[in-house]
Amino acid sequence: MDELIRAIEATLFASATPLSVDEIAEHVGEGEIETALGELVQHYEGRGIDLVERGGRWHFQTAPDLAHLLRRTREEPRRLSRAATETLAIIAYHEPVSRAEIEAIRGVQISKGTLDVLMDAGWVRPAGRREGPGRPLLYATTHEFLTHFGLGSRKDLPGIDDLKAAGLLDPLDESIFQLQLETEAEAD
Numbered sequence: 001m002d003e004l005i006r007a008i009e010a011t012l013f014a015s016a017t018p019l020s021v022d023e024i025a026e027h028v029g030e031g032e033i034e035t036a037l038g039e040l041v042q043h044y045e046g047r048g049i050d051l052v053e054r055g056g057r058w059h060f061q062t063a064p065d066l067a068h069l070l071r072r073t074r075e076e077p078r079r080l081s082r083a084a085t086e087t088l089a090i091i092a093y094h095e096p097v098s099r100a101e102i103e104a105i106r107g108v109q110i111s112k113g114t115l116d117v118l119m120d121a122g123w124v125r126p127a128g129r130r131e132g133p134g135r136p137l138l139y140a141t142t143h144e145f146l147t148h149f150g151l152g153s154r155k156d157l158p159g160i161d162d163l164k165a166a167g168l169l170d171p172l173d174e175s176i177f178q179l180q181l182e183t184e185a186e187a188d
Helices: 003-014 021-028 033-044 064-070 082-094 099-106 112-120 143-148 160-165 174-187
Strands: 049-054 057-062 124-129 137-141
Touching: 003 021, 003 033, 003 057, 021 033, 033 049, 049 143, 057 064, 057 143, 082 099, 082 112, 082 137, 099 137, 112 124
Parallel strands: none
Antiparallel strands: 049 057, 124 137
Protein backbone atom coordinates (compact mmCIF):
# COMPACT_ATOMS: atom_id res chain seq x y z
CA MET A 1 0.00 0.00 0.00
CA ASP A 2 1.54 3.31 -0.95
CA GLU A 3 2.27 6.07 1.56
CA LEU A 4 -0.57 8.40 0.47
CA ILE A 5 -3.16 5.68 1.08
CA ARG A 6 -1.64 4.87 4.47
CA ALA A 7 -1.60 8.57 5.43
CA ILE A 8 -5.26 9.02 4.42
CA GLU A 9 -6.25 5.88 6.30
CA ALA A 10 -4.50 7.08 9.46
CA THR A 11 -6.00 10.57 9.16
CA LEU A 12 -9.54 9.26 8.80
CA PHE A 13 -9.07 6.72 11.57
CA ALA A 14 -7.83 9.35 14.02
CA SER A 15 -10.41 12.00 13.12
CA ALA A 16 -13.32 12.48 15.50
CA THR A 17 -15.48 13.86 12.69
CA PRO A 18 -15.95 13.04 8.99
CA LEU A 19 -13.51 14.89 6.72
CA SER A 20 -13.88 16.46 3.29
CA VAL A 21 -11.29 15.84 0.58
CA ASP A 22 -9.87 19.34 1.20
CA GLU A 23 -9.54 18.64 4.93
CA ILE A 24 -7.80 15.35 4.20
CA ALA A 25 -5.41 17.21 1.86
CA GLU A 26 -4.55 19.64 4.71
CA HIS A 27 -3.28 16.66 6.72
CA VAL A 28 -1.63 14.49 4.07
CA GLY A 29 -0.59 17.02 1.44
CA GLU A 30 -1.30 17.03 -2.27
CA GLY A 31 -1.86 13.91 -4.31
CA GLU A 32 -4.59 11.90 -5.94
CA ILE A 33 -6.74 11.75 -2.83
CA GLU A 34 -9.98 10.72 -4.61
CA THR A 35 -8.18 7.77 -6.25
CA ALA A 36 -6.65 6.74 -2.93
CA LEU A 37 -10.06 6.96 -1.22
CA GLY A 38 -11.51 4.70 -3.92
CA GLU A 39 -8.76 2.14 -3.27
CA LEU A 40 -9.44 2.31 0.47
CA VAL A 41 -13.16 1.75 -0.10
CA GLN A 42 -12.34 -1.40 -2.07
CA HIS A 43 -9.81 -2.52 0.56
CA TYR A 44 -12.39 -2.31 3.37
CA GLU A 45 -15.25 -3.82 1.35
CA GLY A 46 -16.65 -6.88 3.12
CA ARG A 47 -14.74 -6.22 6.35
CA GLY A 48 -15.92 -5.24 9.82
CA ILE A 49 -15.71 -1.54 9.02
CA ASP A 50 -16.55 0.42 5.90
CA LEU A 51 -15.11 3.63 4.52
CA VAL A 52 -18.09 5.72 3.43
CA GLU A 53 -18.73 9.14 1.96
CA ARG A 54 -21.75 11.06 3.23
CA GLY A 55 -22.45 14.60 2.10
CA GLY A 56 -18.96 15.07 0.67
CA ARG A 57 -17.29 13.92 3.91
CA TRP A 58 -15.46 10.64 4.51
CA HIS A 59 -15.39 8.48 7.64
CA PHE A 60 -15.14 4.92 8.87
CA GLN A 61 -18.25 3.24 10.21
CA THR A 62 -19.06 -0.19 11.53
CA ALA A 63 -20.37 -2.55 8.87
CA PRO A 64 -24.16 -2.35 9.14
CA ASP A 65 -24.54 -6.11 9.65
CA LEU A 66 -22.21 -6.00 12.70
CA ALA A 67 -23.45 -2.83 14.42
CA HIS A 68 -25.55 -4.85 16.88
CA LEU A 69 -22.38 -6.38 18.36
CA LEU A 70 -21.11 -3.01 19.57
CA ARG A 71 -24.18 -1.79 21.37
CA ARG A 72 -23.54 -1.91 25.10
CA THR A 73 -26.96 -0.70 26.09
CA ARG A 74 -30.20 -1.28 24.37
CA GLU A 75 -31.14 1.74 22.33
CA GLU A 76 -34.73 2.78 22.60
CA PRO A 77 -35.79 3.87 19.16
CA ARG A 78 -37.28 7.32 19.21
CA ARG A 79 -40.26 7.55 16.93
CA LEU A 80 -40.92 10.87 15.33
CA SER A 81 -44.41 12.27 15.42
CA ARG A 82 -46.21 12.61 12.12
CA ALA A 83 -45.71 16.39 12.30
CA ALA A 84 -41.95 15.96 12.83
CA THR A 85 -41.69 13.43 9.99
CA GLU A 86 -43.57 15.73 7.60
CA THR A 87 -41.49 18.71 8.68
CA LEU A 88 -38.24 16.79 8.19
CA ALA A 89 -39.33 15.71 4.71
CA ILE A 90 -40.27 19.28 3.75
CA ILE A 91 -36.92 20.60 4.97
CA ALA A 92 -34.99 17.84 3.18
CA TYR A 93 -36.74 18.36 -0.15
CA HIS A 94 -37.06 22.17 -0.08
CA GLU A 95 -34.08 23.42 1.93
CA PRO A 96 -33.34 26.10 2.86
CA VAL A 97 -36.90 26.70 3.99
CA SER A 98 -38.55 29.03 6.50
CA ARG A 99 -41.08 28.12 9.15
CA ALA A 100 -43.82 29.95 7.21
CA GLU A 101 -42.99 27.95 4.06
CA ILE A 102 -43.13 24.69 6.05
CA GLU A 103 -46.53 25.69 7.43
CA ALA A 104 -47.78 26.65 3.95
CA ILE A 105 -46.78 23.26 2.54
CA ARG A 106 -48.21 21.29 5.48
CA GLY A 107 -51.33 23.45 5.69
CA VAL A 108 -51.12 23.74 9.48
CA GLN A 109 -49.00 25.56 12.01
CA ILE A 110 -46.06 23.69 13.50
CA SER A 111 -45.19 23.91 17.14
CA LYS A 112 -41.76 25.13 18.16
CA GLY A 113 -41.19 21.73 19.77
CA THR A 114 -41.32 19.99 16.39
CA LEU A 115 -38.28 21.86 15.09
CA ASP A 116 -36.57 21.47 18.48
CA VAL A 117 -36.90 17.67 18.29
CA LEU A 118 -35.34 17.64 14.81
CA MET A 119 -32.50 19.94 15.92
CA ASP A 120 -31.90 17.86 19.08
CA ALA A 121 -31.59 14.77 16.88
CA GLY A 122 -28.94 16.68 14.91
CA TRP A 123 -30.81 16.34 11.61
CA VAL A 124 -31.86 19.98 11.13
CA ARG A 125 -29.93 23.20 11.66
CA PRO A 126 -30.57 26.92 11.25
CA ALA A 127 -29.20 27.93 7.85
CA GLY A 128 -29.22 31.71 7.98
CA ARG A 129 -31.92 34.23 7.29
CA ARG A 130 -33.85 35.02 4.13
CA GLU A 131 -33.37 38.50 2.73
CA GLY A 132 -36.84 39.98 2.92
CA PRO A 133 -39.45 41.35 5.29
CA GLY A 134 -38.90 40.07 8.81
CA ARG A 135 -35.74 38.19 7.72
CA PRO A 136 -37.17 34.76 8.63
CA LEU A 137 -34.87 32.05 9.91
CA LEU A 138 -34.15 29.29 7.37
CA TYR A 139 -33.73 25.60 8.13
CA ALA A 140 -31.66 22.92 6.35
CA THR A 141 -30.57 19.33 6.96
CA THR A 142 -27.18 18.39 8.41
CA HIS A 143 -24.44 15.89 7.62
CA GLU A 144 -25.80 13.81 10.52
CA PHE A 145 -29.12 13.57 8.65
CA LEU A 146 -27.33 12.20 5.58
CA THR A 147 -25.30 9.78 7.69
CA HIS A 148 -28.28 8.53 9.71
CA PHE A 149 -30.35 7.82 6.61
CA GLY A 150 -27.40 6.44 4.61
CA LEU A 151 -27.49 9.15 1.94
CA GLY A 152 -24.49 10.41 0.02
CA SER A 153 -26.24 13.71 -0.68
CA ARG A 154 -29.75 15.14 -0.91
CA LYS A 155 -29.80 13.98 -4.53
CA ASP A 156 -30.13 10.43 -3.16
CA LEU A 157 -33.56 11.20 -1.65
CA PRO A 158 -36.27 9.17 -3.36
CA GLY A 159 -38.09 10.89 -6.20
CA ILE A 160 -41.84 10.90 -6.75
CA ASP A 161 -41.69 7.79 -8.97
CA ASP A 162 -39.75 5.92 -6.25
CA LEU A 163 -42.31 6.91 -3.63
CA LYS A 164 -45.20 5.80 -5.84
CA ALA A 165 -43.48 2.48 -6.56
CA ALA A 166 -43.02 1.90 -2.82
CA GLY A 167 -46.75 2.53 -2.29
CA LEU A 168 -46.13 5.63 -0.20
CA LEU A 169 -48.07 7.93 -2.53
CA ASP A 170 -51.53 7.31 -3.89
CA PRO A 171 -51.62 7.36 -7.68
CA LEU A 172 -53.48 10.41 -8.90
CA ASP A 173 -56.71 9.81 -10.75
CA GLU A 174 -56.04 11.81 -13.90
CA SER A 175 -59.72 11.59 -14.94
CA ILE A 176 -60.75 13.78 -11.98
CA PHE A 177 -58.44 16.55 -13.12
CA GLN A 178 -59.63 16.19 -16.72
CA LEU A 179 -63.25 16.47 -15.56
CA GLN A 180 -62.43 19.63 -13.57
CA LEU A 181 -60.73 21.18 -16.61
CA GLU A 182 -63.70 20.38 -18.85
CA THR A 183 -66.14 21.81 -16.28
CA GLU A 184 -64.11 25.02 -15.98
CA ALA A 185 -63.90 25.34 -19.77
CA GLU A 186 -67.68 24.98 -20.09
CA ALA A 187 -68.21 27.65 -17.42
CA ASP A 188 -66.14 30.16 -19.40
